Amino acid sequence: MSESQKQSIRADVWLWAARFFKTRSLCRQAIEGGKVELNGAHCKPSKGVQVGDTLRITRANERYEIAVTALSDKRGPAAVAQTLYAESEGSVKAREAAREMARLSRPVAPDTRPDKQARRELRRFKHGGEE
Template sequence: MSQPPTPPMTDVRADVWLWAARFFKTRSLAKQAIVGGRIDVNGAACKPAKTLRAGDRLKIGRGEERLEVEVVALSDRRGPASVAQALYVETEASRAAREVAREQHRLIGAGGPPKRPDKQARRELRRLRDLR
């Protein structure tokens, strides 16, 4: 027996779509992000069970990264990355802002906490202190 064709999806839960679109590794993490206020749908806060439709705009915050995407297609199943990327389109303003933030981060040199001076640097510091 063959399965009857399933009708195209008209809406899907926000936490399920974020998981299927690979913004978060688990549905639980997607739900936590929504409850934590890091996801806005059409300019307003949402709940995990909020239904998304094609054409909705989402603002997604992950750490320091901020994304603004438009929902193009709906899915409740997590598939390959190539399929997940077809579910949304990132806005040009969002893409430009991420590039600017990435460049600023690179210029600042935020490579982590400052390192302890090695033997050579400690000797140089002693020499500088002795000059006073």
């Protein structure tokens, strides 16, 4: 069946082809686990996805809100997969804000002990320039 003749495609197949998940099994698990909403409602892996549908996908700490722009049942390169959907502007901003918050909330202290030069700088700082 050619691309133009397809009216809908299974949700798990489309998510796999659009490269949101690595395997169809992971797609199925995410859908059954309530991590994917189709047009504002939970869906099953076999539910048909059509052009114009909206999907909300939760993956790890990221939330995507996308509109389906094309259908494909074949997994291709990432550049081709990105043409299958359009992410909403609000979704992009929310993910950027969440990524920035995660970056800022990381611990500041290094995981390793200071080396000789760093110890000397710490001593200078604590004792006001004296060594």
